[in-house]
Amino acid sequence: MAQTSAAFRRNTQGFDGSISLSEIISALSYALDLTEGAVHGHALRSCLLGMRIAEEVNLPSDQTSSLYFALLLKDIGGSRSASRVSQIIGGVDRAASAALNLEDWSKPHKPSLSTLKLLWSQVLPDAGRVVRAARSLKNGVTRHHNTFDRIGIRYDRGASILNELGMGPIAAEAVRSVDERWDGSGYPDSLKGEQIPLLARICAIAQHLDLTSAAAGMQSAIDTLEERSGTWFDPQLVRIARSLHRRRELWNNCSPADAEQDTRQAVLDLDSGKRHQLESSQIDRICEAFADVVDAKSHFTFRHSQGVADAAFGIAQAMGLAPDRAQLVRRAALLHDIGKLGVANAILDKKSQLSPEEWKAVYEHPRITRRILERIAPFHEMAVIAGEHHEKLDGSGYPDHLKGSDLSVESRIVAVADVYAALSEDRPYRAGIELDETLSIMSKLIPVQLDADCFEALVSVVSSERDATVPAPQVAGSSLGYSFKNRGFKNPAFESAL
Structure with a gap:
């Protein structure tokens, strides 16, 4: 069972949520x-x-x-x-x-x-x-x-x-x-x-x-x-x-x-x-603006952060999270890749295999995300969630190799949304994977790496949208997602093994 965010909340006691x-x-x-x-x-x-x-x-x-x-x-x-x-x-x-x-x-x-x-x-x-x-x-x-x-x-x-x-x-x-x-x-x-x-x-x-x-x-x-x-x-x-x-x-x-x-x-x-003090809508606008800044870093990931946020917010709602928790998930998803601004374009835009040193820089970006967001006192919980978007339930993720008992529901939601994004988006060297195949690939990662409840919620969201004849969310690809080594695709910095 995923931990609640009570421990995170204790770390931010004394803050009333207001911020300048x-x-x-x-x-x-x-x-x-x-x-x-x-x-x-x-x-x-x-x-x-x-x-x-x-x-x-x-x-x-x-x-x-x-x-x-x-x-x-x-x-x-x-x-x-x-x-x-x-x-x-x-x-x-x-x-x-x-x-x-x-x-x-x-x-x-x-x-x-x-x-x-x-x-x-x-x-x-x-x-x-x-x-x-x-x-x-x-x-x-x-x-x-x-x-x-x-x-x-x-x-x-x-x-x-x-x-x-x-x-x-x-x-x-x-x-x-x-x-x-x-x-x-x-x-x-x-x-x-x-x-x-x-x-x-x-x-x-x-x-x-x-x-x-x-x-x-x-x-x-x-x-x-x-x-x-x-x-x-x-x-x-x-x-x-x-x-x-x-x-x-x-x-x-x-x-x-x-x-x-x-x-x-x-x-x-x-x-x-x-x-x-800022209103909630103003904070959302700032998060969205910096998400755009992150996505502009590389022409390979247009609107990635907004797409992951849309998917994560939908999962959170489908799982019945309270409105303030769903909002927290959305903001964390918007800013989850802000640490990627510290990764050189020479790495992000590279289409050939990365060197060990280049991978080291890539693996560090979630930690940088957390350090940036932690500078804002009321964002401490958001910083933890955003910084864990590449962690996996079996400890195979990064940067800290956390396991399921360490990961909150909110962190698990953002991780699932990021993988869904990685598989769904068009890339310069391949078209986005169709929805059914995307879900099939993800199902093989349940429950070893990805949370089953979060995945079930994702399926319900995208299925209901498809049934309503509305296209599934066009979320942009993750900076680091599913590995296509065995599918004949190249392996740039934004596609590592899950």
Whole structure:
């Protein structure tokens, strides 16, 4: 018999379920850092740096909140552009993703030696030199277009998500214009000088300061900032940043060596709206937005998280879970793969067999999911459920090889929904498996790996939908699901043995 969630509830006693927007966003910003390959806490440090600069320019109070969330969410479109870069170059790991952010992409016809070396190291790393050289030449010819495409996708998507979250047009436009340059050489609209929104100019400097200081130190960040004053950056804002640096008021809690808890608390203390608690529907909207971010990471898993959430919610309802428990299951399913943002596209998009080291990175993603969600106090139970979506009743799952007695009903539901998704979705190299065959395959895993009651509930849900002449839910494929080794299919990162 599966354990109840009473033990989980005891861990969260003292919380009334209320939560502020800043608490959720500041925690989920760590997931965005994974996509960027940035040093842990990049979004939080950028927020502190940008808000300190804003205070010096006396930013109007009605724009302060917009800047605050723009700084935390400026990279929220990054997973979409990561997928695009992977398609163009042929594979980019997290370290390279971080390095790409430090390169000067404003002169497409005069690439620096460091840029050329970086691109060569990432172009089709498993291919021969001739193939790699041909792709490098093609990338060089189309580089300006590719850069425009990459940045346009990134920031258009980021602005769209901020609008979906109700952050307002000022915050959305700030995110969209982060890569504009003071001299007009930036993207996506080649805006110049004060045509660039003030909030975007602040975000750009804050981003530069943190990325460069993490790579080369605080003084180097200031020196580079001054070198690019009037070309990349607003000269007035550069002077303000330099003044804060000299007065030793810029970097408090902004070093990667600073305690993570102190940095996040400093960010939370800045939120003037922290006492405004979120409604349940707002929390759902945030979970859905970050589910979209996860699914955009790879073009192989379109709407995967939403599909698993739909299936899990249907199972929970069919099993008679109380409405609040069914809602918990749905939210956990939406965010179950957020740790996948820490897996490089070079692995996620790989169609050939993965190396042991690559599998190690893949197997770690549920643990990363749990660590991210645990940063939000009222999400502790959700974190456990989401982090167990690849565990199996017989202990053959991962990352902790838990057994049936360790797994709650909610965790079992999400696991069944994820396997159903893995078998149901179309993939680039095969069509989705038909419903009857999907259920037949899953039935062979009952009750050794998957829960019988959860599977029975799934069958009732999809059967009733089919009987009502409504197609079964088109859930996207799991990042890691049923193995097709014996079916003649390739074995990319998102299909491992159950």
